[in-house]
Amino acid sequence: MKREIIDASQLELTEQVVEIKRVTKVVKGGRNMRFTALVVVGDKNGHVGAGLGKAAEIPEAIRKGKEDAMKKLITVKLDDNHSITHDIQGKHTGASVLLKKAPEGTGIIAGGPARAVCELAGIGNIRTKSLGSSNKQNVVLATIEGLKLLKSPEEVAKARGKKVEDILA
Structure with a gap:
């Protein structure tokens, strides 16, 4: 799958810190404290x-997390009512997230890590269910993996050699 490069400098990105962990390394002289920040960015x-x-x-740590996130931007295919184009399941290590298309007025029904990704992607109506691991980092990455796998009706029609109307019917 070809990865398209998105220029983050032209987008107005919003950041959201999902998790901050304090990591301790025990060394000869005592303990070294460091911090790890999981950050999600998006233009809604x-x-x-x-x-x-x-x-x-x-x-x-938050600044570095934001810079890392800007390097890994993906484009999400949305339909007319700000939902995803079809149901899909994203997986990353032990975490699995089920993303379901939802009608207008549903809102974002999702847990903390998946909600942050959906809100910043600009999804307005979606239902999600986190399966497997509840590790926040893996849930975020599984959600992004699911959104990355989405296909637009035009792509599906082209792959099957049909018209878009036949696919949506």
Whole structure:
């Protein structure tokens, strides 16, 4: 699958910190404290990415996480009522997230990590269910993997050699 490069400098990105973990390394002289920040960025218009930042201070870890997320932006295919084009399941290591298309007025029905990704991607109506691992990092990455696998009706019609109307019927 070809990965398209998105120029993050032209997008107005919003960031959301999903998780901050304090990591301790025991060394000869005592304990070294560091922080890991899981950050999701998106423009609420079909672009979203997640990144991990590690540093000695929390603000620095968040900044690094945001930079990492901007490098990993993906484009999400949405339909007319701000939902995904079809149901799909995204998997990453032990986490699996079921993403279901929803009608207008449903809102975002999702847990914390998956909700952050859906909100920043610009999805307005979706139902999700986190299966397997509840690790926040893996749930975020599984959600993004599911959104990455989405296909538009035009792509499906082209692959099957049919018209878009035949696919949507």
